[in-house]
Amino acid sequence: MSGMSDSAGGRAGVELMVEQFQLKVLHAVLAVRTPRLLAAAAAPAASFRRRDRWFHLPLHDPPPPPEAAERLEALAPGERLVVDVHLAPAGGGAGAGGEVVERWTVACEPWPDAAGEGLAVNRAYKHCFTLLRSVYAVLRLLPAYRVFRLLCANQSYNYEMVHRVSFFVEPFSRAEEAAMRSHRFVPVETQLGRLVVSVQYLPNLAAFNLEITSLSPSMLIPDYVGSPAAEPMRFFPASLTEATGSAFPPSYQQQRPHSWAPPAFWPHAPAQQGKFSPTPVIYASPTPSPPNFPSGYLQSRLMRGESAPMSIPQLGESRSPVHRQNVLEPGRGFMLPPPSPRRVDTGATGAQESPSECSRLIGRMEGLRTVDPYASPSPRHKGKDSKDESGRFSALSSCDSPRQDDLDDVDYPFAVDDVDMPVSRPGSSDGKEVGDQAGSSSHKSQDAQVGSLVNLLRTARPLRDPSYSSQTSEVASTSSVMSRRTSDALEELQSFKEIRERLLSRSSAKHQAPPEKP
Amino acid sequence: MNCETCQLKELELEAREIRDVLRCILHTIFFHRTLSLVRPKDVDCEFFEITYCGLPELEKEVDEKIDQFIGWAEKHPNRRSQVCLSFFDEKNKHPGWFGNKTERIYWEQWFINLHVISPKRYSKSNSSKGLTNIGGNALEEISSRRAALESSIHEVLFQIINFANEKRDHIPAIPDTFNHDIMIPSFSDSVFGWNTDVLRRVLNSGHPYSL
Numbered sequence: 001m002s003g004m005s006d007s008a009g010g011r012a013g014v015e016l017m018v019e020q021f022q023l024k025v026l027h028a029v030l031a032v033r034t035p036r037l038l039a040a041a042a043a044p045a046a047s048f049r050r051r052d053r054w055f056h057l058p059l060h061d062p063p064p065p066p067e068a069a070e071r072l073e074a075l076a077p078g079e080r081l082v083v084d085v086h087l088a089p090a091g092g093g094a095g096a097g098g099e100v101v102e103r104w105t106v107a108c109e110p111w112p113d114a115a116g117e118g119l120a121v122n123r124a125y126k127h128c129f130t131l132l133r134s135v136y137a138v139l140r141l142l143p144a145y146r147v148f149r150l151l152c153a154n155q156s157y158n159y160e161m162v163h164r165v166s167f168f169v170e171p172f173s174r175a176e177e178a179a180m181r182s183h184r185f186v187p188v189e190t191q192l193g194r195l196v197v198s199v200q201y202l203p204n205l206a207a208f209n210l211e212i213t214s215l216s217p218s219m220l221i222p223d224y225v226g227s228p229a230a231e232p233m234r235f236f237p238a239s240l241t242e243a244t245g246s247a248f249p250p251s252y253q254q255q256r257p258h259s260w261a262p263p264a265f266w267p268h269a270p271a272q273q274g275k276f277s278p279t280p281v282i283y284a285s286p287t288p289s290p291p292n293f294p295s296g297y298l299q300s301r302l303m304r305g306e307s308a309p310m311s312i313p314q315l316g317e318s319r320s321p322v323h324r325q326n327v328l329e330p331g332r333g334f335m336l337p338p339p340s341p342r343r344v345d346t347g348a349t350g351a352q353e354s355p356s357e358c359s360r361l362i363g364r365m366e367g368l369r370t371v372d373p374y375a376s377p378s379p380r381h382k383g384k385d386s387k388d389e390s391g392r393f394s395a396l397s398s399c400d401s402p403r404q405d406d407l408d409d410v411d412y413p414f415a416v417d418d419v420d421m422p423v424s425r426p427g428s429s430d431g432k433e434v435g436d437q438a439g440s441s442s443h444k445s446q447d448a449q450v451g452s453l454v455n456l457l458r459t460a461r462p463l464r465d466p467s468y469s470s471q472t473s474e475v476a477s478t479s480s481v482m483s484r485r486t487s488d489a490l491e492e493l494q495s496f497k498e499i500r501e502r503l504l505s506r507s508s509a510k511h512q513a514p515p516e517k518p
Numbered sequence: 519m520n521c522e523t524c525q526l527k528e529l530e531l532e533a534r535e536i537r538d539v540l541r542c543i544l545h546t547i548f549f550h551r552t553l554s555l556v557r558p559k560d561v562d563c564e565f566f567e568i569t570y571c572g573l574p575e576l577e578k579e580v581d582e583k584i585d586q587f588i589g590w591a592e593k594h595p596n597r598r599s600q601v602c603l604s605f606f607d608e609k610n611k612h613p614g615w616f617g618n619k620t621e622r623i624y625w626e627q628w629f630i631n632l633h634v635i636s637p638k639r640y641s642k643s644n645s646s647k648g649l650t651n652i653g654g655n656a657l658e659e660i661s662s663r664r665a666a667l668e669s670s671i672h673e674v675l676f677q678i679i680n681f682a683n684e685k686r687d688h689i690p691a692i693p694d695t696f697n698h699d700i701m702i703p704s705f706s707d708s709v710f711g712w713n714t715d716v717l718r719r720v721l722n723s724g725h726p727y728s729l
């Protein structure tokens with residue numbers, strides 16, 4: 001760690017490092033526990049300052065306000081920084097605390113004696129790198145992160161995620177303590193004390209029945225694309241119905257109007273100038289927008305509280321028969337009428353000569369219904385492994401491409417080697433499994449089936465035309481299928497019935513003729 | 519300098535899950551050991567509800583190694599294997615008869631233990647229940663197996679986090695680039711896949727650790 005020396009730090013350096021570490025942890029927690037719409041997340045971030053490079057992990061999400069840094073400066077030795085993450089009923093307003101689902105605690109526990117005097121600042125600083133990365137990683141492994149992603153994707157849920165930053169909190173009750181799991185990170189030893197980070201969290205958030213509410217205010221959506229519930233027969237493009245692995249909906253949501261409520265958890269009252277109030281302040285979520293993303297598959301996983309998805313076919317995994325059919329035959333509507341068979345003089349022989357064609361047609365229909373029993377039940381299944389498939393990087397990332405340094409920032413005394421790694425932005429691979437589409441089922445109504453049979457009989461080789469080519473008729477019938485209407489099919493069905501009646505009457509007439517008895 | 523080794527808990531997985539699992543584990547290890555300036559990206563696993571911190575600059579190399587391992591696993595089904603991620607320092611040896619040689623001093627090794635199973639293994643047990651039940655039972659088994667695997671992956675990730683924080687003193691000074699090596703079983707290997715190339719590296723490193 002070049003550029004970092006004990007002479008530059010000393011005790012003051014250690015204090016600065018501890019303060020910056022606490023600020024960094026706070027920043028990291030708030031970045032993935034403060035839901036905001038994607039459009040807001042993609043807004044241009046503040047300039048990348050040298051202070052953001054503390055511990056070699058720049059975070060570009062909205063940082064905590066300057067008041068937080070001021071308060072942390074005044075933190076007494078041993079005083080803890082506590083961030084509580086709540087899930088509160090939506091629209092509850094300030095004071096609606098909700099339930100704590102996570103509690104992050106950062107503290108520098110002072111040494112009982114002068115045990116830490118000989119500890120090198122460099123060493124402690126380097127250890128903080130690893131600790132901060134662990135905190136960063138664990139923030140994404142805990143259940144609250146899934147809720148955060150849900151709420152970022154759609155803020156019309158019946159719950160909102162809010163946080164409370166304080167320096168003294170009531171400990172959990174025994175029941176609450178029993179319901180929570182805890183993880184204590186390996187502390188970093190500094191001259192001042194042991195830098196300790198711990199988290200208590202609810203391992204299962206199924207009790208929070210997250211669902212999209214219909215209480216959101218009405219809103220004019222200029223680019224409304226419709227709802228599957230309203231128009232089940234409508235064909236939706238794949239981008240809207242596919243269940244992506246990320247909780248983020250397609251990019252169209254970014255264009256929807258939204259409001260960004262200013263963070264209200266840092267009080268600015270003049271009376272409290274220079275002193276941070278520990279009173280709980282609820283951070284209001286932005287104005288909710290009407291639901292526009294089928295949340296069934298996301299919600300079902302959350303309600304289960306389990307990590308692995310169930311085997312219930314989800315919206316993106318197995319599409320509706322309507323959608324599947326349209327995928328296979330984009331030129332067709334929902335229910336394509338059977339082809340109108342040409343008038344043909346069919347007889348028993350004609351019917352007998354077409355069984356092979358009939359069986360071929362039936363076999364084709366059966367083949368379209370084949371379903372892969374080993375298809376992944378995960379709605380997040382993106383496709384087969386392929387060499388071209390690269391990792392998907394979600395739109396919301398805490399660390400973005402580097403920004404220009406603010407050289408006027410003098411709060412960063414540690415000169416650390418500036419290693420600008422080439423940042424590659426692999427394109428998001430949307431590897432849908434083509435096999436699933438090819439193996440989807442098709443649906444034909446009874447009328448269509450009858451129409452097909454009628455057409456088959458019509459195009460069967462006539463008794464008196466040996467030069468009739470079945471191949472050309474099959475091709476012709478296939479092309480005629482595309483442009484038939486239901487009325488034609490019914491007409492032909494009627495003619496088929498007449499033919500049938502005629503055949504039956506003939507055969508009954510033969511049977512009724514009494515045999516001559518010897 | 520000590521070479522710290524970490525044996526991660528064995529994971530039982532199918533071939534199609536290899537990419538997800540290895541990407542998640544390798545990137546998590548790299549993220550914890552890349553102490554130079556990093557800008558991680560949040561990456562979602564395809565088959566699991568896990569988001570890990572990916573390093574874009576290492577994506578290509580990691581994927582290439584994973585492709586090689588997948589190729590090996592296809593030729594050696596239902597086998598236990600290891601993928602080893604090693605970190606080392608390179609030092610110049612004293613010049614010898616054949617020019618300058620560099621010596622690798624391994625300071626940390628991570629052993630990712632995998633047991634790649636074939637999907638047909640668990641579906642056979644359902645054959646006696648009748649044709650109509652195979653589809654539903656297979657999906658149920660897939661779901662529960664995947665849930666168990668996801669839980670195991672969580673354990674492995676926390677194992678990495680704990681080890682990375684417990685063992686920190688042996689990490690050398692933060693370099694501009696860190697030297698690393700990802701070793702996978704070779705096609706002509708034994709069960710644990712250590713081939714002559716690996717042995718040669720070990721001998722050249724001069725470090726007295728055992729495989």
